[in-house]
Amino acid sequence: MSNKSKYQRAFSVLHTSRDFQKEIAERGKSKRRYSKAVAAFIVVMLMVSSTVAYAADVGGIQRIVQVWIHGDQTTAALSVADDGSYQMSYKDNDGNVVEQAGQGVAIGKSGKESPLSEDDLVEHINAPDIKYSNDGQVIVYYYGQSIDITDQFTDGICYVKLIHGDDVLYMTVKYRNGYSYSPKKYPDPASFNFVKHN
Numbered sequence: 076m077s078n079k080s081k082y083q084r085a086f087s088v089l090h091t092s093r094d095f096q097k098e099i100a101e102r103g104k105s106k107r108r109y110s111k112a113v114a115a116f117i118v119v120m121l122m123v124s125s126t127v128a129y130a131a132d133v134g135g136i137q138r139i140v141q142v143w144i145h146g147d148q149t150t151a152a153l154s155v156a157d158d159g160s161y162q163m164s165y166k167d168n169d170g171n172v173v174e175q176a177g178q179g180v181a182i183g184k185s186g187k188e189s190p191l192s193e194d195d196l197v198e199h200i201n202a203p204d205i206k207y208s209n210d211g212q213v214i215v216y217y218y219g220q221s222i223d224i225t226d227q228f229t230d231g232i233c234y235v236k237l238i239h240g241d242d243v244l245y246m247t248v249k250y251r252n253g254y255s256y257s258p259k260k261y262p263d264p265a266s267f268n269f270v271k272h273n
Contacts, residue, residue: 138193142200146221153197159190163200175200203237203246203256215246224248234261 137154144151144165151165160178167173179191179199191199203217215222217237227233228250237244237256246256253268 140193140197142197143216143218145204145206146216146219148219153193155193155196157190159196161196203244203254205248205254207251213248213250215248217244232264 137152140151140153141148142151142153142163142165143149144167147168149165151163154162158178159180161176163175165173165175179196180188181191181195182188201218203215206214206216208214211225212223213225213228213233215224215235215237218239220237220239222235222237224233224235227235228248231250231252233248233250235246235248237246242258244256244258245261246254247262247264247267248254249264249268255262255267
């Protein structure tokens with residue numbers, strides 16, 4: 076007698092009960108129900124998460140932009156709302172996240188205000204900026220330029236000509252009292268940051 080015949084003869088007396096067969100059939104059905112329930116749950120979660128992503132974006136559209144911060148080109152996340160307000164975040168040279176916010180409006184010839192576009196806001200962010208150091212150093216930043224104007228003040232006023240490509244800006248700086256610039260001529264120092272003395 077072969078081994079195969081011996082196994083068949085030994086196990087031929089064993090029979091599965093009808094309850095056991097029913098239980099196996101029920102488990103198969105419950106697994107299918109379970110699989111359908113999991114699939115339905117996943118579909119619901121995808122719908123909810125897409126709704127949340129849409130709702131988080133209602134205030135404005137976030138874009139990744141390249142801006143110039145203190146002479147360095149920097150990648151920043153910029154969110155612009157319909158009213159012209161913006162929020163921007165970027166990492167500084169030390170890896171710290173810096174948040175910046177503001178609002179920009181353009182005033183038309185009729186005096187009507189309209190919110191700035193994203194391009195106008197980026198241009199505003201890239202505008203000349205001044206940094207005063209604790210040691211008295213004064214630096215003008217404009218795109219990739221860092222111009223030390225510390226020793227160029229006469230009676231607290233400094234005039235700086237800024238060039239970027241074909242664009243020229245004429246900048247007037249009052250020491251620790253603001254600055255103004257124009258593409259046509261140097262702004263008159265008396266035209267900005269009036270200080271009233273008693």
